[in-house]
Amino acid sequence: DGGITQSPKYLFRKEGQNVTLSCEQNLNHDAMYWYRQDPGQGLRLIYYSQIVNDFQKGDIAEGYSVSREKKESFPLTVTSAQKNPTAFYLCASSEGSPTSGSTGELFFGEGSRLTVL
Amino acid sequence: SQQGEEDPQALSIQEGENATMNCSYKTSINNLQWYRQNSGRGLVHLILIRSNEREKHSGRLRVTLDTSKKSSSLLITASRAADTASYFCATPMNYGGSQGNLIFGKGTKLSVKP
Numbered sequence: 001d002g003g004i005t006q007s008p009k010y011l012f013r014k015e016g017q018n019v020t021l022s023c024e025q026n027l028n029h030d031a032m033y034w035y036r037q038d039p040g041q042g043l044r045l046i047y048y049s050q051i052v053n054d055f056q057k058g059d060i061a062e063g064y065s066v067s068r069e070k071k072e073s074f075p076l077t078v079t080s081a082q083k084n085p086t087a088f089y090l091c092a093s094s095e096g097s098p099t100s101g102s103t104g105e106l107f108f109g110e111g112s113r114l115t116v117l
Numbered sequence: 118s119q120q121g122e123e124d125p126q127a128l129s130i131q132e133g134e135n136a137t138m139n140c141s142y143k144t145s146i147n148n149l150q151w152y153r154q155n156s157g158r159g160l161v162h163l164i165l166i167r168s169n170e171r172e173k174h175s176g177r178l179r180v181t182l183d184t185s186k187k188s189s190s191l192l193i194t195a196s197r198a199a200d201t202a203s204y205f206c207a208t209p210m211n212y213g214g215s216q217g218n219l220i221f222g223k224g225t226k227l228s229v230k231p
Contacts, residue, residue, distance in 0.1 A: 043205070045218060045220075063212075090159055103147075110158055
């Protein structure tokens with residue numbers, strides 16, 4: 001079955017530690033995205049990538065880093081510079097970006113919940 | 118930056134009733150999408166309506182779009198307890214006239230009681 005796999009589902013971090021969230025897709029999609037969701041809030045875009053070896057900052061990129069070395073993979077690192085990292089993180093992909101003519105319909109993973117101890 | 122805003126924030130109904138959720142947005146769009154999120158899970162795409170469409174149906178879902186009022190509504194008919202979830206509208210961010218990444222509202226939390 002095609003889809004997006006995020007891991008781990010739950011993650012605990014001590015203050016000052018970097019953690020990396022995994023996101024893998026087998027949908028052959030060009031574009032991938034990372035969103036952050038806080039309780040009772042909508043989704044806020046952290047980073048996105050429209051093509052391998054290229055990515056752009058979203059609305060709340062500070063304290064986060066990404067890489068896109070393979071089409072299938074778009075890992076997110078939450079660094080110690082992120083002051084309030086406790087949140088639900090969602091990875092998504094789409095066939096292309098709206099700027100490339102795609103509708104931008106997103107396919108989401110099941111999310112990773114990060115808690116800072 | 119907030120593009121779509123859903124209304125109401127929360128809605129509680131009995132099974133069998135219809136549920137209506139509204140979404141307002143700020144800039145011109147070429148499409149509007151609705152997503153569903155079960156508690157603690159990822160979002161699932163429900164339906165997309167293009168700017169040249171006024172109404173679209175998918176099973177028990179009916180979506181309308183009024184571009185003059187910059188608003189959309191999602192109607193779920195004959196609701197079931199399994200429809201309990203949060204519902205989000207999403208619109209493309211407008212980058213100098215080009216449609217960019219999706220911007221999500223805060224969602225409507227629907228509770229359907231058996």
